[in-house]
Amino acid sequence: MNTAMQDAPAGRQGGGKLGAMVLEARGVVMRFGGLVAVNNVDFDVHEGEIVGLIGPNGAGKTTFFNCLTGMYKPTSGTVTFYGQTLPPKPRAVVKAGMARTFQNIRLFGNMTALENVMVGRYCRTSSAALTSILHGPKYRREEAESRARALELLKFVGLGKSAELLARNMPYGDQRRLEIARALATDPKLILLDEPTAGMNPQETAQAMDLIFRIRDLGLAVVVIEHDMRFIFQLCDRVLCLVRGEALIWGTPGEVQSDPRVIEAYIGGSELEDEEDA
Incomplete structure (x- = not known):
């Protein structure tokens, strides 16, 4: 883990100046009874941008994804898509232009x-x-x-x-x-990919990276949850690291991979086991 993070090159840029705001989350909190799975997280995605979401198991990544895509209604905070608040209904979110894949493949x-x-x-x-x-x-x-x-x-x-x-x-x-x-x-404007390379060999992972770049080149914004740090840091323009449901660091791949707190979070693991990320 440590070596991969240090050796990974900086993220590949989608092209200089950020485009229009596509998705914006402010102060998102998600509670399940007494468990705070996501705690006061801010997040934004712009046109033509690839954004990564990382964190150890139990960090709340998939729970946060579910808040963004209408699977869950956040306990508090706001999520807007092109400035509009969407109802917590997956079909309405998809029709608005946001699509996702799942950690566990859901095909017919x-x-x-x-x-x-x-x-x-x-x-x-x-x-x-x-x-x-x-x-x-x-x-x-x-x-x-x-x-x-x-x-x-x-x-x-x-x-x-x-x-x-x-x-x-x-x-x-x-x-x-x-x-x-x-x-x-x-026909999405934003696609969210939950661990798209899970279980893949190195050749398949490289093909997945190329595919995501080609999706970005179509004009879509992309958000990726992934455990493969080398993949994330080569792929993304910006990266958010969650630990125990809170934002640890939010910045460029270079800033994130050089932050000692990120390495510590992965080596030490997370004491919070969120079944969404299990």
Whole structure:
């Protein structure tokens, strides 16, 4: 851990001056009874930026992700997306332009890769129930458009030849990429990736890094939770380190990786076991 952090090069910049504010969290607190999982955390993401979220197990990273994406309603504090407060409803958050993947892959195993990505297009279709049941002209047009877009995204993430494979039969790394393709199918402005390289070998990790850079180059903002410090410090423009639900340091990769408190937090571990990060 220590060597990786010291040797990792500084984060790759998305391009100088920060763009418009995409996501802003101020004073976010999340309590579960007497447990304070997230305590007074500030966070912001700008257009064209890749931001990392790190911390030892139990730091509250996934809980904080859930506060940002409408899975949880924060006990206190505010979360705004392009200046608007979103309701704590995942579907509303996705329609507004925020998509995410999960620490534990959540694919439809008995559906093909193509069908999984097409599911992501559902929030961008408008066919009424009766039209869908009768397969009317509008439904057929939207279905064809969704299929075409899904095929484009499968090719974009490197799964162009896997469209007809059942998700459950795909290699682990491909399942990770498939989940990202499904998130991209919602046409997001911001995508949040929860441990996108977990369980990957070095070659797959390098491919994941390249994919995230290409997503950023499409004009999207990206937030990444990850335990691989070398990956984070090579990838991100800024990094927030959480420890026991609180912000330890928030800055450039160089500032974060050189802070002795970050090294101590990882070597010493965390006494707080947050099941969201387990």
